[in-house]
Amino acid sequence: MAYAVTLEALRVLEAIHQLGSFAAAAEALFKVPSALTYTVKKLEDDLGVALFDRSRQKAVLTPAGHLVLEQGRAILAAAVRLEDSIKQFESGWEPKLRIARDTVLLESPLMSVVGDFLSQNRPVELTLSEEAVGGGWDALQDDRADLVIGATGELPKGNVHIRAIGEIEFVFAVSPTHPLALTDGPITAAQLRQYPAIVVADSSKILPARSSGIFESRQVLRVDTMRSKIQAQCLGLGVGYLPKHRIVDELSAGRLVLRQCELPRPNQMAYLAWRKDEPGLGLSWFVEQLAVQDWRLCHSR
């Protein structure tokens, strides 16, 4: 089974067409004209079709020649892409990257960084997901994510690399229509207990779920994301602490009001975390960029 087409023959055809003559093409390819004559003739013989009309001094492509030229272009382009792919692959860029954002963080700073990465056109497939409470560490442990942004609380066991990105300050805020909005001094535990507590559920799948922001309440409303919790509290459905950087707009628009609370809620450090000892270029790039991104936290690095 003999094959007629070679990539070199397709390149020769392209060069002759582009430069207008065998002589010019030979010069550009650092060959002598008779080498091109040999290559084209071999292709013609093997395909069984004339690719050039040679009735004039300058050889002119036949319709069949044009057909080979057009389809040959796509093939040559694919061959270049293959060689480029291998270079990229060997260059250290990983084919896939899974990034998990803790729900306590704003989405837009992450998207901004993702946009920068996408505009670099790397052959890296990105997957973004959202985790809550201990879910970030869990996703790392469970190999559901390569990189976690915004993980809080105790560091998990095992070899994990971290970068602190800032402190999350929690404030007690309620809807202005909520009865507790009328309280003058610090709200007591007894007062809190009378209203449903709104809680973001831990998204962990393997590690034990963690309680976050739960105080004794007659009722608990669990939601998936911080965004949902903010909305529920704006609607006056319940009470709870909220990360201050997430409710700047709601406070200034009067949809939420700050109140003092007897039960303290200390700040939490938020981390960037990953497990790979030798991260690929993609992971390294994201770690660097996300570490210096403005997440609008306190004491940001």
Added chain:
Amino acid sequence: MAYAVTLEALRVLEAIHQLGSFAAAAEALFKVPSALTYTVKKLEDDLGVALFDRSRQKAVLTPAGHLVLEQGRAILAAAVRLEDSIKQFESGWEPKLRIARDTVLLESPLMSVVGDFLSQNRPVELTLSEEAVGGGWDALQDDRADLVIGATGELPKGNVHIRAIGEIEFVFAVSPTHPLALTDGPITAAQLRQYPAIVVADSSKILPARSSGIFESRQVLRVDTMRSKIQAQCLGLGVGYLPKHRIVDELSAGRLVLRQCELPRPNQMAYLAWRKDEPGLGLSWFVEQLAVQDWRLCHSR
């Protein structure tokens, strides 16, 4: 500028992967194993990456090897397609065929023939369009169509090849709710004049438009296609002659009723027409098939 990838190397890689060993691949390719060792090693050196893990007896593809294999498959397939295209091109099949159907004909017989052609998987791109009144001849003249099916009336000037496919019989039919449905004898010109005439507009773009089925009327409703005209008349919007073979269902369902009319409407011969003196295999095939297709006309050939 040296290129690493050759089509032969990609074929060798595919054979080794498919057959599981250098030895089996060599046998299938009618070469000796050391020839494959040479080819693979050359590719590896030129690409600068190991394509096989050779720590065991049988060589196993590396991740980079798999990448080259996958992308290489697409390239090899494209090369086969190119060689097939050339064979087809030289075989006489044209790359494109534009077929125009006159609106007076049913669509389904044409689609049936088109379906047969498509199932042959020829590298011929089909374009179907619809013309009305003198539009078929116009499309041929204007090089908007390679083949016209159902053209009627006077033959155009110039060199045109034709095949008669049958006679179109026109009948006067109205909606049963139309006042003229109540007429007993032949409908007079005066009676006709009282109701809107429904007319299919000539789709010609270059040749002078032709009047078809127009008699003196107070109002004229122009539509693009015969299908629209039939529907308008079923709705009782107006009157006119219709090709009998197009309204078989409507007549038997009682949506239209036949009536006698004082003004005669003679039958018309319908033609298959093309201009090329030396048609390619595609055009020839369609002429033959469409000529013997059952268009449900009178005196079909």
Added chain:
DNA sequence: AACCTTTGTTCAAATTTTTTGAAATACTAG
């Protein structure tokens, strides 16, 4: 454990393919 089979590589010789340079022929422009 011993023996046999299979796999892939190395190496140099043999074979094939490609490239070169010179000569010849023909087109094209001034």
Added chain:
DNA sequence: CTAGTATTTCAAAAAATTTGAACAAAGGTT
């Protein structure tokens, strides 16, 4: 008509590929 340019032919030179034999190591069977 002349000079310049384009392409091909041809045989020699160079480069690339294939072959066959020998070898080492993995893998399977008894």
